[in-house]
Amino acid sequence: MFEKSTWIKLPRSVLLGHGVLEDLGAAVDDLYLPGRPLVVTSPTPNELAGDRVRAQFDDPATTVVEEASFEAVENVIEVAEEVDPTFLLALGGGKPIDTAKMAAEHLGIGFVSVPTAASHDGIVSGRSSIPEGDTRHSVAADPPLAVIADTELLADAPWELTTAGCADIISNYTAVKDWRLARRLRNVEYSEYAGALSEMTAELLVANADSIKPGLEESSWIVAKALVSSGVAMSIAGSSRPASGAEHLISHQLDRVAPGKALHGHQAGVASILTEYLHGGEEGEWRSIRDALASIDAPTTAEELGVTDAEFIEAVTTAHEIRDRYTILSGGVTEEAAIEVATATGII
Numbered sequence: 001m002f003e004k005s006t007w008i009k010l011p012r013s014v015l016l017g018h019g020v021l022e023d024l025g026a027a028v029d030d031l032y033l034p035g036r037p038l039v040v041t042s043p044t045p046n047e048l049a050g051d052r053v054r055a056q057f058d059d060p061a062t063t064v065v066e067e068a069s070f071e072a073v074e075n076v077i078e079v080a081e082e083v084d085p086t087f088l089l090a091l092g093g094g095k096p097i098d099t100a101k102m103a104a105e106h107l108g109i110g111f112v113s114v115p116t117a118a119s120h121d122g123i124v125s126g127r128s129s130i131p132e133g134d135t136r137h138s139v140a141a142d143p144p145l146a147v148i149a150d151t152e153l154l155a156d157a158p159w160e161l162t163t164a165g166c167a168d169i170i171s172n173y174t175a176v177k178d179w180r181l182a183r184r185l186r187n188v189e190y191s192e193y194a195g196a197l198s199e200m201t202a203e204l205l206v207a208n209a210d211s212i213k214p215g216l217e218e219s220s221w222i223v224a225k226a227l228v229s230s231g232v233a234m235s236i237a238g239s240s241r242p243a244s245g246a247e248h249l250i251s252h253q254l255d256r257v258a259p260g261k262a263l264h265g266h267q268a269g270v271a272s273i274l275t276e277y278l279h280g281g282e283e284g285e286w287r288s289i290r291d292a293l294a295s296i297d298a299p300t301t302a303e304e305l306g307v308t309d310a311e312f313i314e315a316v317t318t319a320h321e322i323r324d325r326y327t328i329l330s331g332g333v334t335e336e337a338a339i340e341v342a343t344a345t346g347i348i
């Protein structure tokens, strides 16, 4: 008997392009969402765009979060219980968006995503990536009801945030390889559609690398489209698998070992050079990944990330300890082997 079923949750509206922030109020009306939002943001995005966002609503409330954490989620829930918003409006980078996404899920209300940086592919996804102690959770949550990605705003963000978004997408190559490996060795459920969409997103981004340049609003357009597409792949998969494999586990460990040193996407990008080498060996495609990262100004070495060689190696050797996700690193890598691979790929 045929018993398969799936439930794919996607945003209802995606507004992407020059000046679309001014259409935020209209986009929310179009969702039949009456009442006041609670704006969940972090300090810099609040300063940059908070007033333009609030001006489009009656009596909006605001809460500012510093980090993505379970405590931050609890705080947002507490504020929401006081101000009783109809929906949450996440304004900023990955941290306020992940925090609002998870808080909205707990509150049983919708949320709208307004990214101020094209720095990560969580702007559309139905996942929240939240650290806790020595581990890192990828928590299921509803995706945003609408995404308003204004390329004028995204293009004004520091250039490295855009290159971090590109690197987060380039790391999809190895994420999908890990996913296929997990299907072969652990019978993990794999979606051909999500895997193909994720790979195609990385390929299109790399094919357009020549148009990704500082000061060019078109760069934000290309990157934001890729971030939306990658987020949709995660929604189709019902997990972050299409965009998060062993390279992301290394990035998450770097957040613990060397907090605040490098951006999420940059860490995932450098780590994917290493995991591609582990998948394909010397003759594999690690040089293509390295060159693709270099072509859009993203780091390719531990030094360019601002972390020490020892910190990078520690993140590699401990990556398998977090999360029950089968990858090329499951089973662990010895320190000697990690040093050898990181040296062979020029990361250290």
Ligand SMILES: NC(=O)C1=CN([C@@H]2O[C@H](COP(=O)(O)OP(=O)(O)OC[C@H]3O[C@@H](n4cnc5c(N)ncnc54)[C@H](O)[C@@H]3O)[C@@H](O)[C@H]2O)C=CC1
Binding pocket: 042, 043, 044, 045, 048, 068, 092, 093, 094, 095, 096, 098, 116, 117, 119, 120, 121, 122, 123, 125, 126, 127, 128, 129, 130, 153, 154, 156, 157, 158, 161, 164, 168, 234, 240, 263, 264, 265
């Ligand atoms: N849920 C998911 O599917 C995904 C979640 N993530 C998560 O997202 C986070 C990384 O995202 P980021 O955006 O790097 O973190 P973030 O929210 O900390 O932003 C990075 C920095 O950029 C600043 N910033 C944002 N917009 C700016 C602007 N327009 N001008 C100047 N500065 C601006 C912020 O103030 C912050 O200091 C990580 O926690 C990661 O795990 C990443 C990918 C996917």
Ligand SMILES: O=C(CO)COP(=O)(O)O
Binding pocket: 120, 121, 122, 127, 128, 129, 130, 136, 137, 138, 139, 168, 240, 243, 244, 248
């Ligand atoms: O960063 C991600 C995809 O780019 C997803 O991260 P998680 O696997 O931690 O949810």
Ligand SMILES: [Zn+2]
Binding pocket: 120, 121, 168, 243, 244, 248, 264, 265, 268
């Ligand atoms: Zn990522």
